[in-house]
Amino acid sequence: MKDSIVVTRGLTKRYGANTAVDGVSMRVAAGEIYGFLGPNGAGKTTTLRMLVGLIRPSEGSATVAGHVPGDPDVVRKLGVLIEGPGFYPYLSGRDNLRVLAKYRGIGRTDVEDALDRVGLAARADDKFRTYSLGMKQRLGVGAALLGRPDLLILDEPTNGLDPQGMAEMRELITTLADDGHTVLLSSHMLSEVQEICDRVGVISRGRLIAESTIAELRGASSLLLKAEPMEVAFPAVRGVVGDAMLTSGGIRIEAGNGTAAAVARAVVESGADLLELRLDEKSLEEVFFEMTGGQ
The missing domain is CATH 3.40.50.300 (P-loop containing nucleotide triphosphate hydrolases)
Known part of the structure; x- marks a missing residue:
């Protein structure tokens, strides 16, 4: 690391x-x-x-x-944005950052640079209270960027x-x-x-x-295959990868995309109809709920 x-x-x-x-x-x-x-x-x-x-x-x-x-x-x-941005509603975005810059002894060049980097240069003279929520969050990030x-x-x-x-x-x-x-x-x-x-x-x-x-x-990805008839396709798949499991959703193969072409060819040559072959990966959401017990 x-x-x-x-x-x-x-x-x-x-x-x-x-x-x-x-x-x-x-x-x-x-x-x-x-x-x-x-x-x-x-x-x-x-x-x-x-x-x-x-x-x-x-x-x-x-x-x-x-x-x-x-x-x-x-x-x-450090640049910090914790629990949402807090600014003077009656000041413009530019003036709010200038106030913060003055407190920190930072020059105005940094203010203009921060406004440009967060995409607010064109709206910098508008009052903070007129900003959308997204613009307010961007200004908060801009404040965090002061001082580079x-x-x-x-x-x-x-x-x-x-x-x-x-x-x-x-x-x-x-x-x-x-x-x-x-x-x-x-x-x-x-x-x-x-x-x-x-x-x-x-x-x-x-x-x-x-x-x-x-x-x-x-974790590792796997392939999910669906074919008809399954009793014909499954032995053909096992002949290519060895490690395959027949489930209610199809044939799960503990291998990545590199074996997909060989598996598809074997299923077709066996006489079975290949209906679906896709990479099956756990989403971060699935992993998260497993770790936290659904919290």
């Missing part, structure tokens, strides 16, 4: 008798898009708030860009967006990663995570239950 920009060890947060985050140990590699995946209330936002120094852990530790969360040296390397941070921490950036807005946000996040930013993306949107993330951490009821690439989580 590349150098880790975020590392947690046994990170825990309790509120009285309630444990919101329970012993989370995770690593985010520099340059990747890391999906922090879990249902609402699983502990995602609480974990992110500890990483940026907004709250202190009850137990455990974390380092972000080599520093303790909240250290001024790491704050300058190494690490972007984005909490549910597509929350409440329509399908077009979600697609635009996914494209924006991918572009930011291509430009050299590391992105830690919290989400409960399985399709979003599956499309853009390099690795994921799955959190459920405060505990990190998996951390891996999406391909590893989904």
Whole structure:
């Protein structure tokens, strides 16, 4: 793995008798898009708030860009959007970012660059209150980009967006990663995570239950074949791959696309009619529900 920009060890947060985050140990590699995946209330936002120094852990530790969360040296390397953007409604998008830039000692050139990168340059002088929800989320990402941070921490950036807005946000996040930013993306949107993330951490009821690439989580793919008559096709398939199983849905072959042509040829040569042959993969949604018990 590349150098880790975020590392947690046994990170825990309790509120009285309630444990919101329970012993989370995770690593985010520099340059990747890391999906922090879990249902609402699983502990995602609480974990992110500890990483940026907004709250202190009850137990455990974390380092972000080599520093303790909240250290001024790491704050300058972070861009954060947690629990939605908050801006002055009566100011324009540009003026809102200028206010934030002034507080942080950042020049106006960065403001214009951020507006351009999130696609708001043409609407920068419009009042924030006139923005659509998607534009407000984009401005929030723009605020996170001020100062050209190494690490972007984005909490549910597509929350409440329509399908077009979600697609635009996914494209924006991918572009930011291509430009050299590391992105830690919290989400409960399985399709979003599956499309853009390099690795994921799955959190459920405060505990990190998996951390891996999406391909590893989904496991090996198989082929699903349907033919008639099945009693003729099945021996022909077994003669090619050996490892095949007859199910109510057809013949499942524990092999990838590389054997598809040979299997199809064998079925046709056996005299059976080939009705369907397709790659069958578990979706991230199926894996997620298996891991979380349907949560």
